[in-house]
Amino acid sequence: MTTIDSQQSLFSAESYFGTQTPPPTLDQDIAGVRSFVHRQRDLGRKVVLVTSGGTTVPLELNVVRFLDNFSAGTRGATSAEYFLKAGYAVIFMHRQFSLQPFSRHYSHSTNPFLDFLEIETTADTPRITATPSKYDHLLEVLTAYKSVQQAGLLHTLTFVTINDYLWLLRAVSQELSVLGRNALYYLAAAVSDFFLPRQKMSEHKIQSGKGSLLIEMDQVPKILQPLIDEWTPDGFIVSFKLETDPALLVPKARGALERYGHHLVIGNDLHRRKYEVVFVSRGHHGSAASDVTAHWLRISADAVDARGHAKEIEEDIVAELSKRHQAWVDGPQPRPPG
Amino acid sequence: MTTIDSQQSLFSAESYFGTQTPPPTLDQDIAGVRSFVHRQRDLGRKVVLVTSGGTTVPLELNVVRFLDNFSAGTRGATSAEYFLKAGYAVIFMHRQFSLQPFSRHYSHSTNPFLDFLEIETTADTPRITATPSKYDHLLEVLTAYKSVQQAGLLHTLTFVTINDYLWLLRAVSQELSVLGRNALYYLAAAVSDFFLPRQKMSEHKIQSGKGSLLIEMDQVPKILQPLIDEWTPDGFIVSFKLETDPALLVPKARGALERYGHHLVIGNDLHRRKYEVVFVSRGHHGSAASDVTAHWLRISADAVDARGHAKEIEEDIVAELSKRHQAWVDGPQPRPPG
Structure with a gap:
């Protein structure tokens, strides 16, 4: 596996959207986002866009095979719950079948919900109820879920492919830009660096034949650049x-920060991501490279939260972010040009 | 994307297992299968191995990116329920996070279970119960689930990568071979045709660099061959x-049947798979190519079953298979050699 140097494979965001086709539900999805955003604006709420889960790169138009990125969506789904607790309205834009806030506690694999429902047959008609040992936790999750639903604080969007993701992100960020500094972007999805343009896909399932398979993919355009510069210039972008x-983590995070000039890069190592992350951002003295600071958040593996549950590092990430976002909202506004 | 001809990329099953490493939980998984199979044998039950979901092909040893095959696991999870109804004990060997029997009715995306639980606050302490409109269906699913659990009829195994799948399949089929003709293999998993040998993987996440990505993969060995010839010669294999x-469906199914000489290939078209499948098998006159028959099963999109629910084609697939498997169990035994 190699990366090869090729000018032809470099798509700008503009050429990407000019040559690839939007997902069929885009207009409908965006109409939903628009009314959600306007309602939150009228209520004076801050809104966070949480992206979560991996993106796929289909290899065929009638897709059977695809390249994927590892992500169950734990970071995004967990963070979304803490953002809701912190008073944010949340647009949860996630990969289909990845974890979602609230239901994430009951993954079909690790904590299947059918196991904590019981059938009581003492009455005339059987009654469905919850297993006593699971009762308190379920009641807590269910209560939070119902109250978020009732208050209309959570709006969910779904993507599958890298193409869905790129079109959705552009359109959602344009809608969110009406909130100015009250919009927070928490871009936790694991986005593919490579894709296969429609024009290069085979129509049907690739036949296995007699030899090996050779795939050549193009680079995904650097979408952060137009997001920051054009689509939502006032949003707080993470x-x-x-x-x-581990040796690459801070240098790569710093490189991204310097390239795009946005607010914050959160770096995480695949194997330590539940216990430590690093906030890489510029200091208070402008954007000189020497002012970049790396601030570590760490919890121990046996930490517990205020309710006695296993502590989740997303609680601390969201607390730190809410503070930084508020400072951005309250900070000096740029002078009007001229 | 192309397939290239290369002798080096052809792994036999033997060279595959000789050069690739088994998943760390293999021994423990197989101990569980062994005791399950022996219990079913003592009770005189037939056992079906259902494989379900797609396999991944990791591109890195510390895996971030992987190639995947499209499969939510609907066929396997649904069929497993009908096999249980038909009196089979089921080994359900599925891709992590793909659909599972019973819980499949409550996908987090399309029918989230938190939406049909309610909190009753009329009593002193809040009570969790089910939404009236969802009650009957949930009670039916929950009753079937609990009874299968209690009777110990369902054993679940999990895989992620193509490597996990191949090692598990070999070991499980060797365990199942003690059942002779009472073992049915229902190999519904979407198995990758290509893989990347450990020896060719990069250790860390591939860096995106400045150009395009080139991946060259080897062919997965044709595992059906040793499964049929060596590991479980008496099992009924589907x-x-x-x-x-659509034009390739019957020819490809027939090709597989002729190549491996097993009992049955079920062909399905990606877009019509919920409404029609084709059973491709040999007729009663030996294995001459001209005796291959194609038997279509079809349901209409608005069909309902005996309970008034939307009809699932897996009900008919399993009914037809149980009949054919029974005929194999009752059929003439091969003469002892010599």
């Missing part, structure tokens, strides 16, 4: 860097 | 063919 080599 | 080009 991107993520996931690495498996 | 493989699946998924195609997107």
